[in-house]
Amino acid sequence: xxxxxxxxxxxxxxxxxxxxxxxxxxxxxxxxxxxxxxxxxxxxxxxxxxxxxxxxxxxxxxxxxxxxxxxxxxxxxxxxxxxxxxxxxxxxxxxxxxxxxxxxxxxxxxxxxxxxxxxxxxxxxxxxxxxxxxxxxxxxxxxxxxxxxxxxxxxxxxxxxxxxxxxxxxxxxxxxxxxxxxxxxxxxxxxxxxxxxxxxxxxxxxxxxxxxxxxxxxxxxxxxxxxxxxxxxxxxxxxxxxxxxxxxxxxxx
Amino acid sequence: xxxxxxxxxxxxxxxxxxxxxxxxxxxxxxxxxxxxxxxxxxxxxxxxxxxxxxxxxxxxxxxxxxxxxxxxxxxxxxxxxxxxxxxxxxxxxxxxxxxxxxxxxxxxxxxxxxxxxxxxxxxxxxxxxxxxxxxxxxxxxxxxxxxxxxxxxxxxxxxxxxxxxxxxxxxxxxxxxxxxxxxxxxxxxxxxxxxxxxxxxxxxxxxxxxxxxxxxxxxxxxxxxxxxxxxxxxxxxxxxxxxxxxxxxxxxxxxxxxxxxxxxx
Numbered sequence: 001x002x003x004x005x006x007x008x009x010x011x012x013x014x015x016x017x018x019x020x021x022x023x024x025x026x027x028x029x030x031x032x033x034x035x036x037x038x039x040x041x042x043x044x045x046x047x048x049x050x051x052x053x054x055x056x057x058x059x060x061x062x063x064x065x066x067x068x069x070x071x072x073x074x075x076x077x078x079x080x081x082x083x084x085x086x087x088x089x090x091x092x093x094x095x096x097x098x099x100x101x102x103x104x105x106x107x108x109x110x111x112x113x114x115x116x117x118x119x120x121x122x123x124x125x126x127x128x129x130x131x132x133x134x135x136x137x138x139x140x141x142x143x144x145x146x147x148x149x150x151x152x153x154x155x156x157x158x159x160x161x162x163x164x165x166x167x168x169x170x171x172x173x174x175x176x177x178x179x180x181x182x183x184x185x186x187x188x189x190x191x192x193x194x195x196x197x198x199x200x201x202x203x204x205x206x207x208x209x210x211x212x213x214x215x216x217x218x219x220x221x222x223x224x225x226x227x228x229x230x231x232x233x234x235x236x237x238x239x240x241x242x243x244x245x246x247x248x249x250x251x252x253x
Numbered sequence: 254x255x256x257x258x259x260x261x262x263x264x265x266x267x268x269x270x271x272x273x274x275x276x277x278x279x280x281x282x283x284x285x286x287x288x289x290x291x292x293x294x295x296x297x298x299x300x301x302x303x304x305x306x307x308x309x310x311x312x313x314x315x316x317x318x319x320x321x322x323x324x325x326x327x328x329x330x331x332x333x334x335x336x337x338x339x340x341x342x343x344x345x346x347x348x349x350x351x352x353x354x355x356x357x358x359x360x361x362x363x364x365x366x367x368x369x370x371x372x373x374x375x376x377x378x379x380x381x382x383x384x385x386x387x388x389x390x391x392x393x394x395x396x397x398x399x400x401x402x403x404x405x406x407x408x409x410x411x412x413x414x415x416x417x418x419x420x421x422x423x424x425x426x427x428x429x430x431x432x433x434x435x436x437x438x439x440x441x442x443x444x445x446x447x448x449x450x451x452x453x454x455x456x457x458x459x460x461x462x463x464x465x466x467x468x469x470x471x472x473x474x475x476x477x478x479x480x481x482x483x484x485x486x487x488x489x490x491x492x493x494x495x496x497x498x499x500x501x502x503x504x505x506x507x508x509x510x511x512x513x514x515x516x517x518x
C-alpha cells in the first residue's frame with residue numbers, strides 16, 4: 001500500500017514537472033511575445049507579492065468568491081436533496097436546472113449589471129448562477145442513486161423516513177454531492193473572474209486587464225497562476241472536509 | 254392477535270412461527286410470480302425455499318419480510334398479521350447491504366441504532382454476535398477491507414443482533430466462493446442449534462438445501478406453487494464430511510434433482 005502511494009505521488013510530481021518544463025521551454029523559444037517563460041512569471045509573481053499588489057488583489061477577488069460559493073453550496077445542496085427526495089419538487093425544479101446548466105450563463109451578465117449595478121451583489125450573483133445548477137443536479141442524482149438494497153435494508157430494520165435520509169441516503173450520496181461541489185466551486189471561480197473582467201475591473205481581474213494593457217505579460221500570467229492556485233487550494237480543502245465529515249473508511253486506509 | 258392464534262392449529266405439531274395463507278403475486282407485465290402459496294414454517298427449524306430461478310422464492314421471502322405487498326393472501330408471524338417489516342423478523346440480503354462508510358461494529362449494531370438503543374448497549378450486543386459469527390478482532394474494519402464471506406457474516410450478525418425470532422435469508426451464500434460457502438454452512442448449522450430461532454432460507458443449490466435444512470419447500474416455476482415438502486432428517490451427530498457422503502443425503506439430493514430436471518429445459 002505505501003509503495004503504491006509512493007509511486008502515485010512520484011507520478012503526480014512527474015506530471016507537474018512535465019507541464020512546468022514545457023512552459024519554461026515554450027517561453028524561452030519564445031512561441032509568442034505575449035507568452036512569458038515560467039521563470040519570468042515566477043519572478044513577476046514574487047515581485048507582486050513583495051509590493052503587496054497580489055495579496056491586495058486576492059483579498060478583493062476572494063470576497064464575492066467565498067460569499068457566492070457558500071450561498072451556492074448551501075442552496076444548491078438543499079435544492080438538490082429536495083428534488084432527489086420528493087417527486088413533486090423534482091418535477092418543479094429539475095427542468096429549470098437542466099436548462100440553466102445548458103445555457104451560456106455568462107450571457108446573462110449584462111442583464112444582471114442592468115438590474116443590480118456593478119457592485120458586489122452582481123458579482124456574487126454571477127458566482128451563484130455559474131455554481132448552483134451543477135451542484136443541484138449532482139446532489140439530485142446522488143440521492144436518486146442510493147443503492148436500492150440499502151434502502152430496503154433500512155426499511156426492513158424499521159428505519160423511519162428521517163433515519164433513512166440521515167443515516168443511509170446522505171452518507172451514500174456524499175461522494176457525488178461533493179463531486180458536484182467541486183465542479184460548482186470551480187464554475188463559481190470562473191464566474192468570479194468573469195465578473196471582474198466583464199463588469200468592473202477589481203482584484204485579480206483588474207491585475208490581468210491592467211498588465212495586459214501595458215504589455216507586462218509576466219505579471220499578467222502571474223495573476224492567472226494565482227487564480228488557478230487559489231482554486232486548487234479551495235478544492236483540496238473541500239476534499240479534506242468531505243473525508244472528515246462523511247468518509248471514515250477513507251481515513252482508515 | 255388472540256383471534257388469529259386459533260388459525261395456526263392447522264399444522265399437526267407446534268404452532269407455526271410463520272404461516273403463509275393463499276399468497277399470490279403478480280408483477281406488471283403481467284407475470285404471475287406466485288399462486289396460492291400455503292405453508293406453515295415450524296419454529297426453531299431451518300426451512301429452505303428451493304426451486305429453479307424465476308419460481309418466486311425471493312419474492313415469497315420478501316413478502317414474509319413485509320418488503321413486498323402480495324396481490325392477495327396473508328402472512329402471520331407468531332399469529333400476528335404482517336403489514337410491513339417488524340421487530341420479530343430480520344433479513345439477510347443476497348448482496349449483503351452493508352453501509353460502506355460504517356465499520357463492522359456499527360453495521361452489526363445498525364438495526365439497534367435505528368431502534369434508538371444507546372451506543373454502549375448496542376455495541377455490547379453487536380460484539381457478542383460478531384464473536385458468534387467468528388469475526389472477533391474485525392470490529393473496527395470497514396466492509397471494503399473484508400472478503401465476501403466475511404461481509405455476509407456481518408450481514409448475519411446484524412440480523413441476529415436485533416434478536417428477531419425469525420431470520421429471513423435471501424440466497425446469503427450466492428455471492429460467496431465455494432470453499433468459504435462450505436465453512437459458512439457449517440457455522441450456520443452451529444448457529445441454528447444454539448440460537449433456537451426460526452430460519453427461512455432461500456437457495457437455488459440443491460446440495461445446500463439438503464445439507465442445511467430441517468425441511469425443504471420445493472417450488473415449481475411460473476407461477477410459483479408449493480410443489481413438494483421434503484424433510485432430509487440427517488443425523489447432526491455426524492461430521493460435515495460424513496453427512497456429505499451419507500446415502501440418505503445423496504438420495505435426497507438425487508430425488509430433488511429428478512423432480513426439478515424437467516423444469517430446467
